[in-house]
Amino acid sequence: MAVALILVLVAVGSVAFHLWSPWWSTPIASNWGYIDDTINLTFWITGFVFVVILLFMAYCVLRFRTRPGNRAHYEPENKRLEWWLTGITAIGVAAMLAPGLVVWNQFITVPRDATEIEVVGQQWRWSYRLPGQDGRLGRSDVRHVSAENPLGVDPTDPQGQDDIILDGEDLRLPIDRPVRVLLRGIDVLHNFYVPEFRAKMDMIPGSITYFWFTPTRTGTFEALCAELCGVGHAAMRGRVVVQTQAEYQAWLVGQRTFAELGAAARRAQASAPPPERDRYEEASR
Template sequence: MIVAVIMVVIVVASVAFHVFSPWWFSPLASNWGYIDNTLVLTFVITGAVFAAVVLFVAYCLYRFRHQEGRKASYEPENKRLEGWLTALTAGGVIAMLTPGLFVWAQYVEVPDTATDIEVIGQQWLWSFRLPGADGKLGAADNRLIGGDNTLGVSPNDPLGQDDLLIEGGELILPVDKPVRFLLRSVDVLHDFYVPEFRAKMDMIPGSVTYFWVTPTKTGTYEILCAELCGVGHSYMRGTVTVVTDEEYQEWLTSQSTFASLSS
């Protein structure tokens, strides 16, 4: 009886803590509100299942508690009950996974108007490469990294000569403009993550991964590494500031090109 009461208290306390908790997502600052909705749906479904299972166990503990003269009956199987449990479980899994598939389809479908920005991760620093006047990024290869070419930009690709390089500095983005982040790691696994953008992706050495986002609010946000990448992992932080398009264009003119740094 005491155990049943404790289980009911656990359910009530868990639901109350979730509903009235002061901790929630950081304020959304991108187009990925779909991700928030999908997570909330997952919380609701898993929370309902948690409450139902625990309360059912509590009910069974009370309803079938030991009483003098009562004997347990042996029932090896109940096909009707098994059918209901299978159908409800399948329905819950489908309800959780289906929205995520639709969100993922949007996540990997980059708008044609998106600007490519390369993010380079290394222990324990964020660097960035933006297209110059030609609007295109030149080729890059980790094997080209050296003392005078720290980001591995190909000196033989004319498209890369006007690329803008930001090593360990602040990234500026225009508001309401889609951006595709091309992610490259020069050493170990990293993960580029801005909590307010809700979007992130692993950075795998030897590969170029990507995701896209449209910043929707001006402001300054922290860049985190969401993949354990070594003893300095917690210090691998950067800053991205979302500004108006006029401020963004003005900022671009003050950045150094690959040609100017390598000459």
């Protein structure tokens, strides 16, 4: 009786905890409500099966408990029951997988009018690159990464000269405009994740991954690294600011391009005092 009661309480308690739980999904801020729907469908299917199995176990514990004069019945197989269980299981698995395949197809099919941006992850900060007036991102290569060129933009590619570089700053995006996010890791495995966008993907050094989404709500949202990337993993945070089109364009005008940043770095290097060793050699001469 105690075991059966415990099983029933676990089933009832699990349902009650879900209905009155203080932990719910964050308000969605993109077009990926499909992901929430898929997760909810999976939850209800698995939750229903979980409750049914627990209640069935409680029934069996109570119904077939040891009693004087009762003898166990040995039945090594039951073809009819096995076919029923196999069929029901197959239907349940298909019901969980089919919506996910549909959503995945939408997830990787980028609209033609989507704007490409790049997110670069490195221990332990986020950097971003936006297209300039030509609307296209220039080439990049890890071999070009340096203190003056932290994102490794190819300095010989004319399409990259007008790219907007945001090194360690907030990423800003216009509302209701689809965005294809190119993801690149410079050192180790990272994962760019904004919970309200419901879109995330691993950033693998040596390759470029992507996802796309459409911001549907203005505001400031926290960007997290969702892949353990070292001792500073918990501190690898940033912000994504979704603005109206007018606010975004006003902000974009004030940003510096890759060419402007390179020129400023060269001027700063030329005006810097020579190193201590060089000054000593000049004094010696």
